[in-house]
Amino acid sequence: xxxxxxxxxxxxxxxxxxxxxxxxxxxxxxxxxxxxxxxxxxxxxxxxxxxxxxxxxxxxxxxxxxxxxxxxxxxxxxx
Numbered sequence: 001x002x003x004x005x006x007x008x009x010x011x012x013x014x015x016x017x018x019x020x021x022x023x024x025x026x027x028x029x030x031x032x033x034x035x036x037x038x039x040x041x042x043x044x045x046x047x048x049x050x051x052x053x054x055x056x057x058x059x060x061x062x063x064x065x066x067x068x069x070x071x072x073x074x075x076x077x078x079x
């Protein structure tokens with residue numbers, strides 16, 4: 001196996017892993033965001049949300065990044 005084939009195999013493996021991990025992380029993030037909003041009436045989570053007002057926006061930015069990364073890896077093809 002020459003260097004070019006090894007590099008192509010590496011990027012193919014990275015792409016496959018990203019296509020697997022990104023949607024799973026996005027689903028977990030959306031569920032976590034829902035729990036964060038729906039259970040904010042619980043004292044523990046309500047206090048946590050007061051202490052971390054930017055948490056929801058950070059989660060949304062992370063989810064957008066994950067969806068974008070998953071879309072980009074889907075578009076990458078090696079001929």
